[in-house]
Amino acid sequence: MEKVVYNNGYMTETERQNVATKENIMIETTQLIPGVTLRCCRDSRFKQGCLSFQLVRRMDASEAHLNALLPAVLLRATNRHPDLRSITQHLDDLYGASVSTLVRRVGDYQTVGLYCGFMDDRFALPGEQVLAPMAEFLEELLLDSPVSGGAFLPELVESEKKNLIATIESELNDKRAYAMGRLLKTMCREDSFGLPRLGEKDQVAAIKPKELLDHYRRILRESPIEIFYVGSAESGYIARLMGPVLEKLERNYVNLPAQTAFHGGAGEDVVEEMDVSQGKLCLGFTTPITNRSPEFPAMQLLNTIFGAGMTSKLFMNVREKLSLCYSVGSGYYGSKGIVTVSAGIDFDKEQLAREEILRQFAACQAGDISEEELNSAKEAILSSLRSTHDSPGSIEGYYATAALSGMGMTPEQYMAAVKNVTLADVTAAARSLTPHSSYFLKGVN
């Protein structure tokens, strides 16, 4: 703390231009104390910064619900800001900064924490700062919750339990997300990927305030911690800002088991009825190729050609040629090795849609892919990777989880690997896929 940091660690214009080079993002990684990693992306192109703090857990039915509830309770009150109103007023004073809860699924892991978004200091009135008080407030939210009798305040816990249960139940409102959740649950009965990210309703309802605080203290002690910053300040400054948080932690750090590939049981075809106007058909495929495999770029290209975007085989055929649906697309869960397809269709078109999806899948496996399709898919992935670097939120979203999911390549290596994929590689990736399960949501009668 004795070292004086020039101008709060901002960059000069020349430094700024040097750093802001396209395709060449620099993530500076520092081990602050064992098990606590700070990743910084110094970039002064942006008008806002972000700072996230995540505890990394194993996705496990015994605690997923506790982890999901925890950040919402932390955001309700601190000893200095005892209710929602005073918390929001404090954020308003920080030029409309925001703090939101993070509960992410990253392969076999679940991360739990807080995400702060805030205006860059250069727009503040002369003499005012945002980043430093923001970091202080993050510390307050994390470590200065009001506690009574060794427990979080019961009224806060009860009210956030209700909110979380409502959120879990409201998954039903978005039928596409609901259907996809049901498919993954069906596929992954024996894999952590089938566990609901926010836990089960009944488990949430049973949480006790003391149990939650005990759990929080334990995971603060034991979990790997990931701190991620994007903005104009340099990493040493962020490390110093986070110092007070780390000093207060009593750490007894336990390493996490490595990520695993899909190991669900046998497949199943499930049909469910509900009072809806449109049917949702979801198909699930599995592959041994994960984002830890050398074949990962080929698999991502295959997914793009098969079903991602408006030029994919699924869009061109199931929607454009046969007019069977408005929405159709595929997704690849790289941390697990699962590819899913979802389509919104008329109830009586289920068989037709299913056949057409499988026909397009067979075409991929047969290598019926044009150079044009391959090149377009490469461009799409490269372009999306390049634009990932154009907003603090997407930088955080991508890089704060990439390392955890076991993806070992730097962006440059990854882009180079995408460029080198051949048609034969993509066909081989398609052949590694096996249809596993399906789920169909249809109307009553």
Add this chain to the structure above:
Amino acid sequence: MERIEYPMLDEVLYRQVLPSGLTVLVVPRKGFSKKLAYFVTDYGSIHTHFSFGGKEYCAPAGVAHYLEHKLFDMPGGRDVSAEFAALGAITNAFTSYDMTAYYFSCTENFADCLHLLLEFVSTPYFTEESVAKEQGIIDQEIGMNEDAPDSRVYEDLMQAAYREHPIRVPILGTSETIRKITPEVLHTCHRAFYTPGNMLLCVVGDVEAGEVASIANAVLGTEKREVGRKLRDWQEDLTCPAAYTSRTMEVAMPMFSLAFKCQPPEKGEAGIRREMVADLAAEALFGESSQLYLRLYEEGIIDSSFGGGFETIDGCAMLMASGDSYQPQAVLDALIEQAAKLAESGIEEGDFNRMKRSALGRRIRGLDSFDSTCFRLCAYHLSEFAYFDFPAVYAGITREEVRDFLAEAVRRENSSLSVIYPPKEEENL
């Protein structure tokens, strides 16, 4: 091109009206990879009644959206999406009540992409067969929308709140109305509203402003053509035909949306100022830092899904709030009661300054998003306001204006409430 600097925002804007009448806005973003271009027409789902070429037309509901789908078809079997994809770009479009936008984002080949965007949007190509085929796709989109409770609760509210304004009809139209759409209808609407004088091109990214203008001149030409005249012949006052509407759907808990009908703001700075006043009023009344939000949240009447603000659409303006709640009527009552209190007591100066500071900070942060910046520049331009002037407008707003707005707008007789109940939920109103 005219170059305007906004040092407070660290932004520069280039602006020019081309000989064809097309307005071009360019925000150069040095050092960014992404380039985003919006090609927008001042024409949306509500503009079904218009005059053009000396004739009056009443087009079927849903035509603006249908047209948006069909413009992606090109003569000679060309596939626009595939051409963008080959350039490494993504293209898409959306139709709202009062505008239609076509856009692409790319990191390379910007000039080719821009050329393609301007070309496909200004090339109508509709065959009987392709127009008929689109019905299947749009029927499915309508079906998807019917299962989306957040769309339903909003559309129901518009029907309850408005008597004649075409906002009563969903943007997509209905299964019946879209069957009346023919190639001829599409051609007429395209000629009337997809003429450069009714359009706007907005680009955000590391590009040369002059290049954008010269590509637009090359593709669209320099000839000025007639623009269709929208016939806004609806009679609306501030009362709502129905104070309450509800339906049952497969939702987990009751969901509501409510509106207080307001006088539609005028165009230009006065209108935008009113919009920002209204947003601050919403913040003061039920924002997260308000007393009311805290009370309703702690009593469990609202949860974190609750939110709202001021919404304007050509000919309509509403102060709106929505969310999940087991007691939607209690939310409405509380809003009316609290607005009366604030109108009486006024807003505390400290609170007011804090809200302004927060609103300004959030807007500045929002500029990092290419999509939101491009969209706002377009939407505000159509309201005849230069979006980057927002800090000066905020600076001028007084707390009396905000109080007056609350006193005038939040009235029971101007309100309407729409609720969606889960199948087994007893209506407790």
